[in-house]
Amino acid sequence: MDFNLTDEQQMLKQSARDFGKKHLEPLSLEIDHKSIFPASNIKKLAKMDFMGLFYPDEYGGLGMDFLSYILILEELSRYCASTAAVLAAHCSLAAYPIYKWGSEEQKTTYLPMLCLGEKLGGFALAEPGDAPAYAPDKVVATKDGETYRLNGKKYYVSNGGVADIYIVFAVTDPTAGMKGLSAFVVEGNTSGVTTDKYIEKMGLRGMPTTEMAFDNAKASLLGTLNQGSAMIQEILACAGVAFGAIATGICQTALEASIKYAKERVQFGGPIARLQAVQWMLADMAANTHLSRLAIYQTVNLFEEGKSFITEAAITRMFVAKASVDVCMQAVQVHGGYGYSKEMIIERLLRDVKGTMVSENSSEFPQAVIAGNLLR
Ligand SMILES: Cc1cc2nc3c(=O)[nH]c(=O)nc-3n(C[C@H](O)[C@H](O)[C@H](O)COP(=O)(O)OP(=O)(O)OC[C@H]3O[C@@H](n4cnc5c(N)ncnc54)[C@H](O)[C@@H]3O)c2cc1C
Structure with missing residues (x-):
């Protein structure tokens, strides 16, 4: 295995470092002290084409390798880990499941807007009180024609409240525990989706983590039913x-x-x-x-x-x-x-x-x- 970086990877690493030093470092103290979501940083990351770097260009990405994305995260986090964490949650926790398991329609609908940074992704798995599928207010999905309706609560949702597209795991087979979970795509502005409570954290304070409630919220199944685990x-x-x-x-x-x-x-x-x-x-x-x-x-x-x-x-x-x-x-x-x-x-x-x-x-x-x- 060759650990040497290509010229392109080295240039990208350097440009991420220069970007971090110039744009992220000056704001990082305030972002941490005041728990500010770094919206202006995220806009700048989108301008740099960093929001969907390793996804194919047909879906709005740059078609680069996964290591390039990893190098960028490493460089950005040297200056503001909160900004890098928002990016990682967006790319790895939200865009990746759509890219890997989404139907062609889901990919063409959601990936371009995520990769171009026009929309931000979030991820909702954890539930208050117990593990997903066991919690008292677990999120349960029921079929409603071609789509599903979600009811229940999540917590510790990365990019909660600021994201536009969420990956949400919900119970679809109540008899099977975690093996009865399925993944769904939920749009943040869908009726019945509310961000309940902002969780004050010890670190990564610029990446919002929130509770979320689903009250008959419309959702589309991602991947195969009951394959969430x-x-x-x-x-x-x-x-x-x-x-x-x-x-x-x-x-x-x-x-x-x-x-x-x-x-x-x-x-x-x-x-x-x-x-x-x-x-x-x-x-x-x-x-x-x-x-x-x-x-x-x-x-x-x-x-x-x-x-x-x-x-x-x-x-x-x-x-x-x-x-x-x-x-x-x-x-x-x-x-x-x-x-x-x-x-x-x-x-x-x-x-x-x-x-x-x-x-x-x-x-x-x-x-x-x-x-x-x-x-x-
Ligand atoms: C910064 C941050 C970002 C997060 N982002 C997200 C997000 O985007 N989406 C999301 O869904 N969740 C997110 N989470 C929540 C995260 O997934 C949970 O905190 C994590 O799943 C652990 O669950 P818990 O907090 O209930 O801890 P618990 O499961 O209650 O664990 C408490 C302690 O018990 C130990 N423990 C638990 N079960 C066992 C076992 N079977 N055997 C041995 N030891 C055990 C654990 O290791 C730990 O030490 C985030 C959390 C943080 C801190």
């Missing part, structure tokens, strides 16, 4: 890699800021970078960032070659979840008291990085996927 596994694996790239971008910023600080901060007559304890933290941070990146690129490679990638995505997720939090904790430590201060970005990196890796469904948590495959 298998779709969830693939969607979360694909999105896990994207959020892993965001975690890695955050780690890169934490590492670079820590190296700079260690060289500049003087204690007991010299820079703290001369102290072995500090050097070892920097070495740990560099190793964890590097290995996270390699694991992500290898999983992306499998995905692009059309090979099975679910177990590798789970291994990557399990590693990155721990490694990325370790990196950002060490960045706080290298920065001493300043690392804990809201005046510097370091504490935000720690809060954001934690958010990238808790979004998996508990029934899909990586250890269960890995062990299930090992013991098959």
Whole structure:
């Protein structure tokens, strides 16, 4: 496997970095402090053609490879992880299921507007109170002629309230638990869809997460009836890699800021970078960032070659979840008291990085996927 980036990928990576530095970094503090949805950033991403980069041009995308998308997420998250998370939810959690399982009509209706950034995508799986299909207010779908009607509640909907097109999972066979789930496309302005409550989060505060209620809301079936569970596994694996790239971008910023600080901060007559304890933290941070990146690129490679990638995505997720939090904790430590201060970005990196890796469904948590495959 060749990990060298093509000239085109390198140029794209550089343009995403320049874009992030110029447009995302200046607003990132305010977006985090005030939990602002970065609408102007998303418009600019659309102008850069970043909203549907790896989808075919016949559906409004740029027809680029999946790794290019991952590289962009990594670069953008160095400056504003919330903006990168909005993009990842839009591309991986909303557009991807339509591209993978949608009818030709659903693809031609929804993908161009999503890929061009005219509309934003959201994802509704989790339910308050219990796992999907078991929760007291679970979303249930009933057939209504050619379409379906949804009733029930979701929570923690990424891009909730600001998205125009949602992927919603609902019960279609009440006797089968999670195996009785199906996926639906729901338009945000459909009668009977309401965004109930904005959830204040510890990190990724610019990506809105909300509760949503469905009251006889019209929905169109996506893919095959009662096949939602298998779709969830693939969607979360694909999105896990994207959020892993965001975690890695955050780690890169934490590492670079820590190296700079260690060289500049003087204690007991010299820079703290001369102290072995500090050097070892920097070495740990560099190793964890590097290995996270390699694991992500290898999983992306499998995905692009059309090979099975679910177990590798789970291994990557399990590693990155721990490694990325370790990196950002060490960045706080290298920065001493300043690392804990809201005046510097370091504490935000720690809060954001934690958010990238808790979004998996508990029934899909990586250890269960890995062990299930090992013991098959
Ligand atoms: C930033 C962010 C974005 C999100 N975005 C979305 C979104 O777009 N759409 C969406 O639908 N949801 C989203 N979520 C919700 C997310 O899917 C849930 O938080 C996740 O599914 C975990 O479910 P839970 O919160 O109910 O935790 P629980 O399942 O209650 O887990 C609590 C603890 O118990 C452990 N646990 C649970 N079950 C088991 C088990 N069987 N064995 C061992 N340990 C177990 C878990 O590992 C965890 O430590 C998001 C969450 C976050 C934080």
